[in-house]
Amino acid sequence: MKSQDRLLHNLLDGTGPEQRDSEPTGHEAERLSLYREGLKRLEDHEEKAPDDFAARVMAALPDKPRLTWWKRLGSFWPERRFWPIPAVAGALALFAIVAGLNLIWPTQGKILIPVILDLYAPSAKQVDLVGTFSGWKAEELPLKGPDAVGYWTIAIKLAPGRHEYKFRVNGTRFVPDDDGEALRPDGFGHENSVLVIRGGTRQFEQPYMLTTCKGMVMPKDNQAEAALPLPKENRGQWQAVLDKGIAAGIQRRQLEKTLVRLATANFSPDQAQVILEPLFQDVQTGNYANHVLLKLQEGVLKKAPFDGLGAVARTRDNSFRKAKNLLARTGYGGAIETDPALLDSTAFALESGQDQSLLNEVLTAGKGKHPNQITAVIEAGESLHNAGLQGEPLKLIMKDCLEKELKSREIRRVLRHIKKKLKEGLDHKTIRDKLWV
């Protein structure tokens, strides 16, 4: 019965086997004709819409079909040859927006990298951070703490570059960063911690965060900060020192600030004149004078005596002069103006006692390389020198880094590895020989 039923419906669908051969007979034939008759009635049946139906529909239609949002956007686009008009208008508008945003928030020099610094000092009552980023001003960047373990911490945003810093505990004692991996002599018989941030990454391994987070401290812009008035006492003499400095191409605001701090530390204008004398010798000191002034500000904070201040100023001035000569001799004369980081790193390397001939060779080997790469290698060399690596192995490692065209991150790994091996007490030559294996 079921197969007959299927056959019947297949025949009605017109999908069965050849109809003549399988046309049913007898009772099934009657059934088929009954179905055909019923379906024919259905198929022939006509239902017509009322005469005015179309007119009523047209009258009830909305004005326009509802366009999808992309078609609505597309409707603004003119056809064929007029298409460049909105394209050019759009490009100009985009350019104007980008230029406008750049005017409002210029990115140049405003990139700040978040850094967290900490110090283990469970019994301290007050700890604050002092450094080149805040012009060695005390009590400007206090640390929070101590926490349950005894750590004092500060989250701070720093501009890329080289920063020297120290913690000031209980307002009197200066302590470098605990990890002690990046230390350099401060010229006053102690050591400063050094933090180098280049191209958005930190040079030395310390805990830090890449995200901007709440509670971040930003050191006041040392360059843009309003200058304090010169002391009233001996004002004429102070003014004369200031004028001399400005004539030598030193930035007025920084010099003014240094003079005020020297005055508050009870130095006389004559003593200031003697301390600053190296800077006043020619007008070429403008591009590094800030570093000398920062060193003096550091000295004032650390209560260095007159002789000490004079000595550090002379040493720093000398190392910059030597660095400039060295760079000019090795064919980097143009980079002194265009790439101050190279001059800074060379000068700091010389100041920390690195051999001039070694730097000469490294600079010669680095001919044709990008200044940033040479800067990174020199900074790494200085760090290794301060960690105790010297002589031929240091020179070879620095040249290796240049020849292998290591990136800053890779140089940082090399630095970490060598320092670890140095701590393990391995021989310098062995370290170098096994370094690239």
Add this chain to the structure above:
Amino acid sequence: MHPTDAALVEQCLKGQKDAFAEIVNRYQHRVYYMSLTRIRDRYEAEDLAQETFIQVYRKLATYDSQRSFKNWLFCICANLGKNRLRSRARRREVHNPNPEPQEMTSQDQSRIDLMDALHKIPEKKRIPLVLKHVEGFSYDEIAAIMKIGISAAKMRVKRGRDELVRNLSE
């Protein structure tokens, strides 16, 4: 030569409302018949047919010209009919399907018989049956319009036929 449905839709989207008049003329009777198989009441069926065209006009921008316009139109009609029946059930309205006939001719009588027989079939079998035998859709198309499987469409048409023949011979 008559323009295709897709060409008419294109013209409508460019703002030529007259092109839609052509579409309405082309499909008005079929949509009306389809509505009548959904809803027995002529006035309400007319209303449904009208709503179908208005909805089609509103949504014209979403029509995919790769698909058959007729399928799309009937799909909208089927959905609107379903919504209407559902909302009516929710409102629990008393529906009077058959207004009192007055002076009926024999043609009218046969029409009423057929519509009676048709409306005795449950809706889920009735609509596939009409789509198959009145509109000539394939089982694939019926499945797409009704949003059911092809075998389900076949089964519903088969049962619809059985019930129609039974109702007509009563």
